[in-house]
Ligand code: OGA
């Protein structure tokens with residue numbers, strides 16, 4: 001073989017090699033997704049980051065500077081000084097807070113998500129060809145009043161999402177002023193509270209997607225980039241059954257990290273992680289129903305660790321200013337009231353995904 005053709009062959013081999021490496025990378029996110037989605041055999045979960053297990057490697061707990069915030073404990077949340085906050089070494093900008101909700105608080109948000117948020121004028125995924133307008137307008141009432149077992153099942157599994165505030169147009173992938181309703185005050189306040197506690201700055205919750213995941217359903221890999229403000233963090237609240245969440249890089253060629261999201265867990269996609277690929281390849285039965293652990297165990301001392309150090313430097317609402325539906329909050333501790341919601345969440349996960357759409361100072365789209 002001549003020197004020239006050897007060189008040529010080497011060149012081809014090099015292209016081939018780099019191409020196959022490229023291909024191997026290209027399917028990395030998909031590979032993990034398929035791996036964790038598999039029904040049988042049940043995948044090995046040993047690489048899934050578990051924030052409930054203190055032997056988990058690759059995660060770092062960090063403390064919050066909570067001198068001021070402790071006084072204003074938002075109903076349904078544990079005091080901020082007791083929150084367990086983590087970062088993932090390989091995923092800068094991503095924050096994980098291990099269930100900062102009380103059982104009553106979890107029940108409140110789950111009830112809002114199934115009973116109230118899917119109501120008109122909010123937008124739901126239900127197809128008008130498959131369901132009458134009454135169902136599309138007030139799905140939970142119809143679901144409760146439905147006596148036919150099969151119809152009820154059909155109504156339950158069909159409900160996959162509702163949007164609040166600016167409604168995301170899934171075809172054009174845009175938000176617009178024409179597709180907008182009032183954002184719920186309680187959820188806006190919850191998001192603002194987290195932003196302040198985590199020192200992430202002023203936050204204005206303007207759009208949310210509430211996702212409903214019957215066990216066995218998934219959410220494919222994607223990035224959330226339709227917002228005008230791509231710097232404001234994304235807040236994600238998980239309730240009910242357990243998920244495996246994948247968080248990768250800014251391209252699908254990067255192998256993602258997998259983590260367990262359990263009821264009450266909060267994920268914040270801030271800074272470098274804001275535009276990263278993520279997915280939910282699996283929703284599975286939770287080992288512990290922490291939302292049903294009543295009466296509330298006082299596992300948190302009511303006094304902060306060092307009361308002398310307290311100073312008030314940020315303006316949090318006083319206890320009179322909470323935007324929660326107080327009647328509903330009280331009802332959530334009543335097992336009779338809770339019973340239909342308990343049934344709903346027995347085989348479902350709920351995720352509230354909150355975004356700021358407008359940049360600071362921007363008044364409209
Ligand atoms: C979303 C999303 C993740 C989850 O709604 O955009 O990424 O944990 N949800 O359900």
Ligand code: MN
Pocket residue numbers: 222223224278353
């Ligand atoms: Mn998303």
